[in-house]
Amino acid sequence: MTSQTKLRFLMGLGVVLAAVLFFNMQSEGPATAGSAVEENYKPMALENPALHLDRIERLRKLEYRPTGRDIFSSELPPPPTPKAPPKPVGPQPPPPEPALVVPFKFYGYSTDARTGKRRGLFTTGEDVIIASEGDTVQSRFRIVSIGTTSADVEEISTKRRATLTMEAPAAGAPPG
16 A cells, blocks of 8 residues: 555544544433433332441351362262161160961861861971861960961960961871
8 A cells, every 4th residue: 555545544534533523522412321220210228227247247257068069060969878766765665576486387288078177287297286277286376277378376375376388298207
């Protein structure tokens, strides 16, 4: 570019600048948006605008306790370890009774063809006991019911019950 072209370009910019300044200084017309907001401004109604120094002091004394979680990670922290339940105060409940031990085994049953009544076959090692429902065995146990795979037995003195499942007789036991 020649120097004459540069001078003309500079003079054109000056004319545009002067026109912009002239129109900005002349227009005092309608109010700007900022002044409308200032006219509608109403301060908040506060009963006591004084500083609450006690609250500020309490916040100052507040101590940060981290939870151990990384705030920049999306992974959840591990669940808290469960605490042992507190032991109850006062008298402790009695321990549960031990399971009823029956000294004989149920190894089969037979059904009477005439009456349809079942008889259970029980063994105490080498002795075989044949008993129906309601019979007393060894003066201590009552046969409550006899099923196809189990027999229910009740101890007479304590009314505790046990279910005997059918077991195969031992190799040397006599057949029923």
